[in-house]
Amino acid sequence: MSNTEWYNSINQVTGTQKVEDIANYMAEGMNSLTSPIDSYYFTLRELLRIGSRDLLDQNKALGPLLLVGIISATENYFRDMLANIIRICPSAQECASKQSINLGSVVWHGAINVERGAFENTSFAGIDGITAACKNFIKFEVKNNSLISGILEEYGIICEMRHGIVHSNSFLAGKNAIKLGIPRNDGMVKLNVGYREFQECASICTILVVSFNIELFKEMCKRWAVDWRRKINVDSTNETELFEPIWNLFLSQVDTDENNISVKLTMNECIEAIKIQFQLQ
Structure with a gap:
């Protein structure tokens, strides 16, 4: 080799590579009838x-990647949920009508899933993205000192760590370290996600999703009982038909099958309980 190729003296020389067939990377998505919480x-x-104790102990790179996966699943819950609420809720539709959507989203999603396209430029990997999207697209505000505001704070912590994993090979960036209250360090701080940390993060994300699912369900039921009746024709002849999409959107078949639901009601029994609370009887 000639010394004129001095630039090849620092690392190996490789050839080229391309994506042979993008279709090989594609797989069938979740059934559209699956509720967002069950998809999560x-x-x-x-x-x-995948994240067993043995595997995480043996593979230090695995924990951070699994943490990113859990946050991604959490983000997808919010995208699915907010899109479906816009699809079925007149109050959310009125609120979302003020927002813009990219033409590419309309072209790709078409009329069937166009609501989901509204969130293609929204990150739900953080507190601000979730609260802003809820407020701006479905007219739902997270109240201070509520159950979901507390767990959102914890979710925000692991999202700050996610930033370092995704963008810096698990090294914590200065702005994220400041938000987390990490003392200054002369060297680089690398994130460690072992079995215990992975389980803790999974618990935080799950509590967030479960809590939001309940709070958003309560909000939608209130709208069905009160707000919708002021906006559209809702009465005893069609109220069950209009409530069914709400029930199906929020109901976890997983929790139902595993007997994890504390208050066991059928859809019709739930309707009657809501009507009593809002004095619709």
């Missing part, structure tokens, strides 16, 4: 199966 559960359980 399915992904979470796959990640938990």
Whole structure:
């Protein structure tokens, strides 16, 4: 080799590579009838199966990647949930009508899933993205000192760590370290996600999803009982038909099958309980 190729003296020389067939990277998505919370559960359980204590002890790079996966599943819950709320809720539609959507989203999603396209430029990997999207697209505000505001703070902590994993090979950036209250360090701080930390983060994300699912369900039921009746024709002849999409959107079949639901009501029994609370009887 000639010394004129001095630039090859620092690392190996390689050839080229291209993506041969993008279709090989594509797979069938989740059934559209699957509720957002169950979609989250399915992904979470796959990640938990991978994240065993032995594997995480033996593979230090695995924990951070699994943490990113859990946050991604959490983000997807919010995208699915908010898109579906816009699809079925007149109050959310009125609120979302003020927002813009990229033409590319309309072209790709078409009329069937165009609501999901509204969130393509929204990051749910953080507190601000979630609270802003809820407020601006479905007219739902997270109240201070509420259950979900507390767990959102914890979620925000692990999202700051996610930033270092995704963008800096698990090294913590200065702005993220300041937000987390990490003392200054002369060297680089690398994140460690072992088995205990992975389980803790999974618990935080799950509590966030479960808590939001309940709070958003309560909000939608209130709208069905009160707000919708002021906006559209809702009465005893069609109220069950209009409530059914709400029930199906929020109901976890996973929790139902595993007997994890504390208050066991059928859809019709739930309707009657809501009507009593809002004095619709």
